[in-house]
Amino acid sequence: MPSFFNTWLPFIYLYGVGGLFFLGGMIIIRKAKGIDMRLKRHRFWWKVLIFGFFYFMIMHALLIIVALYW
Amino acid sequence: MEQLHNIGTQTDWVVMIIYLVAMLLFGSYFGKYNHDTNDFFFGGRRFSWWLIAISIVATGISSHSFVKYSAMGFTHGFSSSMAYMNDWFFVPFFLFGWLPIVVYSKIRSIPEYFEKRFSPSARFFVTILQLLYLVGYVGIGFLTMGKAILPLMPEHFTLFGFELRVTLMGLIIVIAVITGAYITFGGQTAVIFTDLVQGLMLLFAGLLVFILGIDYVGGWHVFWNLLPTDWKLPLAHFNNPPDFNFVGIFWQDGVAGSIGFLFMNMGLLMRFMAAKSVDEGRKAATFNILFMLPISAIVVSSGGWIGKAMSLMPNSPIPANTQPDNIFVVVSNIVAEPGMFGFIIASLAAALMSTISTLLNATAAIWVNDVDRPLRIWLGKIKRDEKQDEKKAMLVARVSTVSFTMLGVLAVIPFGSYPTVYEAHGFFHSTLTPPLVIAIFLGVFWKKFTPAGVIATVVGGTSLMVLGAYHPGLLISPFAHGTPMTQVHPYTYISALYNTLVCLTVGVIVTLFQNQLRKLVHQIKKNSNHSWMIAAMNGASVIIIGLVLLNFGSLQFLLVSTLVMTFFVALSSAYYIKYDPVAQTEGLTAWSIHKAQQMFKGRKLNEREGEKVRLIWKLKEENDGTANFSKKDMERLAAHEGDLVYISDARKYLGGLKSVHTIFGKPHNEEGIVYITKDHLRNGLFVEGRPMEAEKEM
Known part of the structure; x- marks a missing residue:
């Protein structure tokens, strides 16, 4: 079985540190009104951005599980 | 290691030549859509998102390349896909920060943004970095293409009685001539439409190799069970080995590379600027990152994955002298029939050609807008507000494309010394992107960021980076996350973290002390010899930069000198540059995008x-x-x-x-x-x- 350094540590680091960048970006574009939640089109984009983050996170988690247990 | 030669058959060569000629004709057909430089560089800002999204595939795939990811897939496993699945973190910044600013401010190049946001001198420094970045990228593209095609060539051939040896550099020169001709006459519209076809062909060719390879090794279960568990993991080991580890690649590719690719790759930006609207650009970028990049990850790495499985089979068909950078070509040759192999290699070569073409087009755009025009204004040949002569501008664009093609060939020489294309590209991203990435990022998202901050970031930050490259054991190791350092791999990837941090620190500190700098400048100006004082500081700065570049003196001496030089540069910038923090941020930062839209339209928004x-x-x-x-x-x-x-x-x-x-x-x-x-x-x-x-x- 590969070590923690090879499996979940990179995953935690990727979505922990990367997540901080992502969160920072979401806060800045919201505060700067780059994304204007009064517009229907922008509300759609907000959801797409959140979806994208979890989409990649779940994909990586599944790939690790498949590699380890399948 | 010995170089492979003579892979493939005559049929493959016929297919390759037909494919490449067809692509050239297809591209040149779209030359008729170039009426002016706006069409030549930006395709007239007219295209739908799907066209941009698919055309980006060819640019994205080939810039990261079949060659280097198959090499990493062969040696390290599924984690070669990491770089294609770590781009989302900066997408909010791009979609709702940088992209609308680029479009609405009507800039034609990134350096032009720096002039509007900061000053002409900021534009000058950024132009130098941008040209270095793009020429370096072109060099990597040529190197990759040469390495992909070289195994197909004979060791030597006879022409008019002369025996000619086929070398990597000779092959690259021939490729450069063909690529240069293609972009010089086609322009952005040609690039977009040929990329559309090539993107689809590339996906098809890569998936074809994967499917044929799985079939060759005996089906999916055999393939899966041949591979060791740690080889199947999607992320590399956290900090080992030095030539491929997660944390280094996260900072080099996931942070510096992703921001670099989205924010400062003028070739890619021009593609988004060719979209009919900002929203279409957003759709293209999102679709590409969410769906095309994961598919591309499989497509570009599959040659290496199949190669690894083959190498573990009894009586492996992989030749013992196969270099990692050749694995894609070797595997394709094993699994594909004659003719089909020719098609796969032709689609790879054509896509690499399109990446290089995109970059050459971008380089020409920067030359025309940021060097040629400002130079003509400075020499008094044209006035600042005078419209450019489109015929002359097009001629300059074409001549500069040819010149940068030649410079790209020369750039191959330093990159050729790296063990793999992946490492050459990694080093390139780690060292050239941080100063520009920080300059753009702070410029767009921090209203207080000043011209002194941006120039100090570029000059002081780069000097600290050079010191880091000379003394990695002392300066980079505190940031290395336990990554081992070797002579061959002196923190090739994790140096991106050190480089990014020093540039960020310089930019932030100089900007935070802006008021003190201004007061100091005010004091200096009271002195009757103030211009001489600043000239002396500039002279001292040039000498210190020279010492740093030559690594002349002890580390402590050079570090202190660099900090003093950074202070002089910041002071000198504050002395010379007239900066209006209100006018020069309006519509040019993420905090005033609505204003940027109004300025774009020229009246109130509806x-x-x-x-x-x-x-x-x-x-x-x-x-x-x-x-x-x-x-x-x-x-x-x-x-x-x-x-x-x-x-x-x-x-x-x-x-x-x-x-x-x-x-x-x-x-x-x-x-x-x-x-x-x-x-x-x-x-x-x-x-x-x-x-x-x-x-x-x-």
Whole structure:
């Protein structure tokens, strides 16, 4: 079985540190009104951005599980 | 290790030549859409998102390349896909920060943004870095292409009685001549349309190798069970080995590379700028990152994965002298029939060609807009507000494309010394992107960021980076996360973290002490010899930069000297540059995008959401730059006179090729009819009797 350094540590680091960048970006574009939640089109984009983050996170988690247990 | 030669058959060569000639003809057909430099560089800002999204595939895939990811897939496993699945973190910054600013501020290059946001001197420094970045990228592209094609070539051949040895550099020169010719006459529209075809071909070819490879090794279960568990993990080991580890690649590719690719790759930005609107650009970027990049990850790495499985089979068909950078070509040759192999290699070569073409097009754009024009203004040959002579500008664009093609060939020499293309690219991203990435990022998202901050970031940050490269054991190791350092791999990837941090620190500190700097400048100006004092500081700065570049003196001495030099540079910038923090941030930072939209339109925004309308066009006599719609159609479009409108041929598959942007003129009463000018007809290449579609832009 590969070590923690090879499996979940990179995953935690990727979505922990990367997540901080992502969160920072979401806060800045919201505060700067780059994304204007009064517009229907922008509300759609907000959801797409959140979806994208979890989409990649779940994909990586599944790939690790498949590699380890399948 | 010995170089492989003579892979493939005559049939493969015939297929390859036919494919490449067909692509050249296809690209040159679109040369007719270049009326001016706007068309040549930006394709007239007219295309639909799907066309941009698919055309980016060829650019994205080949810039990261089949060669280098298959090499990493072969040696390290599925984690070679990491770089294709770590780009999302900076997407919010890009979609709702940088992209709208780039489009609405109507800049034609990144350095131009720096002049508007900061000063002409900031533009000068950024132009140098941008040109180095793009030429380096072109060099990596040529190197990759040469390495991909070299195994197919004989060791030598005879021409007119002379025996010629086939070398990597010789092959690269031939490739450069073909690529240079292709972009010089085609322009952005040619690049977009050939990339559309090549993107699809590339995906097909890569998936074909994967499927044929799985079949060759005996099916999916055999393939899966042949591979060791740690080899199947999607992320590399956290900090080992030095030539491929997670944490280094996260900072080099996931942070510096992703921001670099999205924010400062002018070739990619120009592709988004060719989209008909900001929203279409957003769709193209999102679709590409969410769906095309994961597929691309499989496509580019599959040769290496199959190669690894083959190498673990009894009686492995992989030759013992196969270099990792050749694995894709070797595996394709094993699994594909003659002719099919030719097609796979041709699609790879053509896509690499399109990446290089995109970058050369971008380099020419920077040369025309940021070097040639400012130089002509400085020499007094044209006035600042004078419109450029399009014929002359096009000639300069073409000559500069040829020149940068040659410089790209020369750039291959330093990159050729790296064990793999992946490491050459990793080092390139780690060292060239951080100063520009930080300069752009702080410029866009931090209103307080000043010209002194940006120039100190570029000059001081780069000097600290050079010191880090000379003394990695002392300066980079505190940031290394336990990554081992070797002579061959002196923190190749994790140096990106150190480089990014020093540039960020310099930029932030100089900006935070802006008031103190200004007070100091005020004091200096009271002295009658103030201009001499600043000149002396500049002279000392140049000497210190020279010492740092030559690594002359102890580390402590050079570190202190660099900090002093950074202070001098910041002070000198504050002394010389006149900066208006209100005017020079309005519409140019993420905090004033609404203002940027208004400036783009030239009047108040109309944000009512309307519907698309189908129409038939008629020509009008007056050339007033407007299109006239009926009152009813304008109601459906939710438009007023003076709003911006996009009119295109209604055939969706054209992706906006036949279209124009214009302004709503005075309405009439003929429903379903739009009156357009001769200029609209010429630029939009509309066909008589064909229905059109109109939508309000803003």
